[in-house]
Amino acid sequence: MKALRDVFGDTLVSLALTNPNVLVLDADLANSTKADKFAKAYPERFLQMGIAEQNCVGVAVGLASLGFVPWLSSFTVFFTHRAIDPVRMLVAQTHANVKIGAAYAGLLTGLTGKTHQDVQDLAIMRAMPDMTVLAPADAIEGEAIIRWATDYDGPVFVRLARDASRDIFEDQYRFVPGKTISLRTGSDVLIISTGPQSARCLQAAESLQNEGISAGVLHVPSIKPVNKEEIVAASERVKLVVTVEEHSIYGGLGGLVAEILSEASPRRVIRFGIEDRWGESAPNDYLLETFQMSPPRLNERIQKLFAKSP
Amino acid sequence: MSSRTDYQELEGLARKGRWLAISTVAGSGAGHVGGPFSAMDILVALYFRVMKIRSDDPKWPERDRFILSKGHSSIGQYAVMALRGFLPVEELKTFDKGGSRLQGHPDVTRLPGLETSTGSLGQGLSVGLGIALGARMRGQKFHTFVMIGDGELQEGMIWEALHIAPRYKLGNLTAILDWNGLQQFGWVLAMNETHRGDRRDPWSGTDLRGVFEKLGWHCTEIDGHDFSQIVPALESAKASGDSERPTLIIAHTIKGKGVQFTEGKHEWHSKVATDEELRTVAKELGIQEMAV
Numbered sequence A: 001m002k003a004l005r006d007v008f009g010d011t012l013v014s015l016a017l018t019n020p021n022v023l024v025l026d027a028d029l030a031n032s033t034k035a036d037k038f039a040k041a042y043p044e045r046f047l048q049m050g051i052a053e054q055n056c057v058g059v060a061v062g063l064a065s066l067g068f069v070p071w072l073s074s075f076t077v078f079f080t081h082r083a084i085d086p087v088r089m090l091v092a093q094t095h096a097n098v099k100i101g102a103a104y105a106g107l108l109t110g111l112t113g114k115t116h117q118d119v120q121d122l123a124i125m126r127a128m129p130d131m132t133v134l135a136p137a138d139a140i141e142g143e144a145i146i147r148w149a150t151d152y153d154g155p156v157f158v159r160l161a162r163d164a165s166r167d168i169f170e171d172q173y174r175f176v177p178g179k180t181i182s183l184r185t186g187s188d189v190l191i192i193s194t195g196p197q198s199a200r201c202l203q204a205a206e207s208l209q210n211e212g213i214s215a216g217v218l219h220v221p222s223i224k225p226v227n228k229e230e231i232v233a234a235s236e237r238v239k240l241v242v243t244v245e246e247h248s249i250y251g252g253l254g255g256l257v258a259e260i261l262s263e264a265s266p267r268r269v270i271r272f273g274i275e276d277r278w279g280e281s282a283p284n285d286y287l288l289e290t291f292q293m294s295p296p297r298l299n300e301r302i303q304k305l306f307a308k309s310p
Numbered sequence B: 001m002s003s004r005t006d007y008q009e010l011e012g013l014a015r016k017g018r019w020l021a022i023s024t025v026a027g028s029g030a031g032h033v034g035g036p037f038s039a040m041d042i043l044v045a046l047y048f049r050v051m052k053i054r055s056d057d058p059k060w061p062e063r064d065r066f067i068l069s070k071g072h073s074s075i076g077q078y079a080v081m082a083l084r085g086f087l088p089v090e091e092l093k094t095f096d097k098g099g100s101r102l103q104g105h106p107d108v109t110r111l112p113g114l115e116t117s118t119g120s121l122g123q124g125l126s127v128g129l130g131i132a133l134g135a136r137m138r139g140q141k142f143h144t145f146v147m148i149g150d151g152e153l154q155e156g157m158i159w160e161a162l163h164i165a166p167r168y169k170l171g172n173l174t175a176i177l178d179w180n181g182l183q184q185f186g187w188v189l190a191m192n193e194t195h196r197g198d199r200r201d202p203w204s205g206t207d208l209r210g211v212f213e214k215l216g217w218h219c220t221e222i223d224g225h226d227f228s229q230i231v232p233a234l235e236s237a238k239a240s241g242d243s244e245r246p247t248l249i250i251a252h253t254i255k256g257k258g259v260q261f262t263e264g265k266h267e268w269h270s271k272v273a274t275d276e277e278l279r280t281v282a283k284e285l286g287i288q289e290m291a292v
């Protein structure tokens, strides 16, 4: 188990060795995002932009125009809210080769509370033409995605959770944009998730077996682009589709799945996530309980749904 | 309260405030120390000497307003508010634990006595500006104070407010810059370079006073840890509420001030003290009861 923020720092250091164009621009959070590892290894390629996220994004666009590959280091919320105008106009609308390392994404942000918890980022970035939106689940997938994003020519938003979570992938993992990944098959319920929440869903699915419910888990690391046919095919094999995300139930993964299915294969989709309320400062366990996304709460909620499902 | 020029009482309160801040953070398992410590003396002066406020009536319309724009220093503000009677000192224990009124960053929807929410840096001065502007329009006489950080001062939105406040001649607005020379990560020192902290002062070599004055602010500079400078500066800013220029008090401070091992250390921006360290802190601050 390795936290995605450590994966972020370590992968950038290793990439820099072979790719001289890789730079890191930090908005004064390198010791939180772990871009400080890069600062230590490549001080001349680490650019401290201060607590000024909008300028940081603009500078990255200028550097990218000269062939550099700038990775940005700050909290998710400051990209998708504070600096959203330059992200939209300068990065997305010009297809700039800028990589957004969106740290501390989601609900579990180390007690910082609702000011720092970004549970709207997928909705915002998904609606942004030209933006690739990725959300790795574990260390192996995180590294693969950061490497892929560096090689890809264009803007990428990588949603990185703060803390370590259960490993689900093996060394031979290969990231393919758009591709969904079946972590477990089941005939009753399909749980669709993204980011480290997929691991919690997997645990819930395993425990549902004891209740006589056969639950599959489909992991969606690539929110955009996404392979619609795979989501449709997997959904058509079960009686009930449930989406689970560390994000608002509006416009994120749940919205994505509901949009796809309502057009291609209409069926009931239940969305679990943050229900139109703000988060708060609290330990991870407390938050996962409060928002009913811990494996035991998911197990209960799905049992209840399944009992009622026609 | 003691005589106007006797600051022993305030010094004692500041020591207590620092203890409450660092011990509360230790109890919660996360939180900031350096920023609350550099701001502590000014917070104590505001809450205990300068501001007209009622702890039993936090929404009293004539109260002076205070906004901690550098919201990550919330525990400093909560500690002083507790000492001043806005909340039970006991309640500090709930900081950052689920369901608390004491959020990691000040949350106006939860805790009476706050004027707005902060936490995303750079936004508090604009709200203070709006309050001061509204007070002028309504003929209300209270004063509005906003504290900003020197790292925070890098945010563009602050400069938007710095530009507008003098245009509206808001003498009833005072910004206090907690210039402690450190932010979270900042810039490493070059060889042989020395600064007051262990990283480069973000504004070293910049004539901030000149910049503020050219923008139209009335500017004063104080040692932000010397009550004999803090109190008169705040009081004179407040007394000039009818003037045509907002005041900017540059407070030269030390991040982590008050405890030797936290002073000038950027790692203490946000860090949890061990039990051993807490014992040292208690000793240095002259705190008797170690109960956290």
Ligand SMILES: Cc1ncc(C[n+]2csc(CCOP(=O)(O)OP(=O)(O)O)c2C)c(N)n1
Residues within 6 Å of the ligand: A027, A028, A029, A051, A078, A082, B034, B035, B036, B038, B070, B072, B073, B119, B120, B121, B122, B148, B149, B150, B151, B152, B153, B178, B180, B182, B183, B184, B255, B269
């Ligand atoms: C818009 C925004 N960007 C980044 C952060 C993360 N952050 C919190 S505190 C801090 C450093 C603040 O430095 P300074 O204003 O000097 O405060 P102090 O030294 O008093 O702690 C940073 C970067 C934030 N809260 N808001």
Ligand SMILES: [Mg+2]
Residues within 6 Å of the ligand: B149, B150, B151, B178, B179, B180, B181, B182, B183, B255
């Ligand atoms: Mg500072």
